[in-house]
């Protein structure tokens with residue numbers, strides 16, 4: 022008998038910029054993601070100040086969810102989804118982020134998407150900002166380094182809260198807000214890349230800007246949460262963290278301390294602010310280490326206190342090891358890499374697969390905060406192969422998900438209050454880190470390739486039926 026809640030929110034997760042396409046349709050402006058080219062496992066993608074003619078920008082067409090959403094949501098419903106996590110593309114609503122009135126055509130698109138979800142009994146879970154910062158704000162303010170973005174973000178929130186107040190109940194403010202603690206986050210998350218054209222792997226690291234930008238995101242998030250609580254008491258407001266749990270590579274106390282420091286900066290810094298409503302004591306040592314000063318204004322501390330989230334959500338793909346020994350062998354990873362764990366296998370992109378780390382993380386997070394949790398991203402990016410009969414036998418993906426769900430259930434048995442599970446990229450889409458289509462996560466295959474070809478047709482993979490059964494039995498049958 023399932024230990025999961027009866028109303029457990031099974032579903033899947035995507036982000037607008039990675040699947041919608043229609044990047045300049047119906048008045049949409051360009052976001053920072055629209056300025057990123059295609060890369061691969063071995064070649065980093067580029068970000069360009071200007072859209073270069075003849076260069077392929079994968080978000081521009083993506084899998085054209087903009088025109089296929091009905092078919093796609095019907096497939097999600099067929100799997101039995103209770104929830105669908107997607108984001109609103111900020112630039113569909115405010116093309117430059119700075120307009121005073123929203124773009125009606127953009128609002129209408131999400132009306133159609135959420136109505137379609139409702140028709141199928143699917144509850145939308147909406148990320149307000151998922152790597153979709155208007156590029157005009159990068160250009161004018163160096164992204165979130167500019168304090169003015171707090172008010173632009175609030176205009177955006179007010180417009181979508183009011184418009185969708187009867188259609189959306191669950192909201193997440195910033196996707197993987199802790200991206201800003203890492204150099205790579207400067208591109209997609211904080212947008213502190215004004216004037217930069219070049220490889221995403223070579224973006225100049227300016228921690229002063231990233232941490233200042235993060236402060237503005239914290240204030241913006243807290244303001245949005247408070248505003249929602251004041252005006253729409255039915256809303257549930259969450260945060261979203263890229264949780265990459267790390268272990269000390271050895272029991273050498275130097276490794277233990279190094280790992281503690283790493284865990285704080287990477288995994289706890291942002292959620293301590295968003296859940297507890299104030300900066301943690303150790304924030305000082307992080308700022309000191311980077312030689313930076315975070316500027317705060319009177320009233321910021323109050324707003325952080327007043328805008329704490331109702332639930333905590335996170336992505337979980339992998340774990341890492343941390344060592345004081347700089348010569349230890351490196352591993353790959355999303356946003357940040359660590360040291361190789363000799364006990365773990367890794368994906369083709371070097372992400373170390375660690376299902377037990379999910380149980381461990383859920384317990385650590387719940388012990389710390391004691392508010393409901395949700396795993397809003399998890400999954401295996403893989404090169405899928407089409408068999409001679411056209412089918413996709415993705416047993417490796419089923420194995421990955423099965424093991425993670427088993428550990429997730431273990432955590433619930435340990436006492437964790439878990440609301441739901443939405444595996445990443447429930448339909449194949451563009452990779453956030455590499456910009457490729459070849460890194461597939463979906464239960465649904467999409468005929469779209471890295472050279473831009475493909476007829477965009479959809480096809481159920483083997484994992485589609487497997488996940489359908491998992492949902493139907495509320496996680497009892499994982500065979």
Ligand code: BGP
Pocket residue numbers: 036039196197263336355398402445451452453454455460
């Ligand atoms: C997270 C992001 C997603 C997503 C996922 C998988 O970091 O929130 O947007 O893409 O990782 O990463 P990737 O697409 O790089 O494989």
